[in-house]
Amino acid sequence: MFTGLIREIATVKSYRNNILTIQSKHKAKLGDSIAINGVCLTVIKVNSDGFDLELADETRSIIDESKITGQVHMEPAMKMNDRFEGHIVQGHVDCVGTVAKITPRENATDFIIKVDSKYIAHIVPKGSITIDGISLTVNDVFEDSFRLTIIPHTLNETLMKNYKVGTTLNVETDLFARYIDHILSHRNRKKSMSWDEVDAIQMSY
The missing domain is CATH 2.40.30.20 (Elongation Factor Tu (Ef-tu); domain 3)
Incomplete structure (x- = not known):
């Protein structure tokens, strides 16, 4: 989860074979979630001056790949004890x-x-x-x-x-x-939904 408050303007060093290499002051750890221009990605390698991220086929089918060149907005995922600012951001580009x-x-x-x-x-x-x-x-x-x-x-x-x-x-x-639109559209097809079905919808995001 993110807040939509940009923490750094980072730089794309390279983007090849679905691997995005970012130059950043942020000290990332392997497996961290980091949003690059609003796209939630996972750190697969830590470098001396930044980190590598991998883009899945689904991600590449939605975003404009021209947005991952040059300078980019960077935000690491929230920690549990972070102050909540901005709004709830998933890093799932629509x-x-x-x-x-x-x-x-x-x-x-x-x-x-x-x-x-x-x-x-x-x-x-x-x-x-x-x-x-x-x-x-x-x-x-x-x-x-x-x-x-x-x-x-x-x-x-x-x-x-x-x-x-x-x-x-x-x-x-x-x-x-x-959430509301998805739930209401399903209610139109059925008389009612169980809480298990509502939970399943929420977990799909």
Whole structure:
């Protein structure tokens, strides 16, 4: 589990044969879960200046692999005694979004992010969303897009300052919206669900 608060801007050293080599100040351990641009990956090797991660076929089929080059957002998984900030982030990317419009304002910048319309049901006005691993608040939701308002601190401390119209993004929608939608869609098919079935749905995420 992650919080969506970026701990470091790390650097991709290489990406070959599904192995991602990251240069980072973070002292990882073998088997650690680490989110790279919002994608939860497992450390398979520790190096003197970082670590190696492996991308499964399922992961590569969902994300935009161009997002794992150059500089990337890095967040290690939460520890049990960590202070909880941001929001609950799983590191399970739902879809790839695209920056459709950027509008500078007096003390913030608006981003319109376009996604496949089938994901809009899981994007909640004033709710949370994860963009390339960053925990953000949704302001408005439209038919096939949504609006974010980014304060200067977030813009300056993340790679969002480099985003342009057409930039692709790893998008993780709201965890609870996905749960509720999944449960309700199953209830429509059956008169009721057992608690064992609800638990099975939750464990599938």
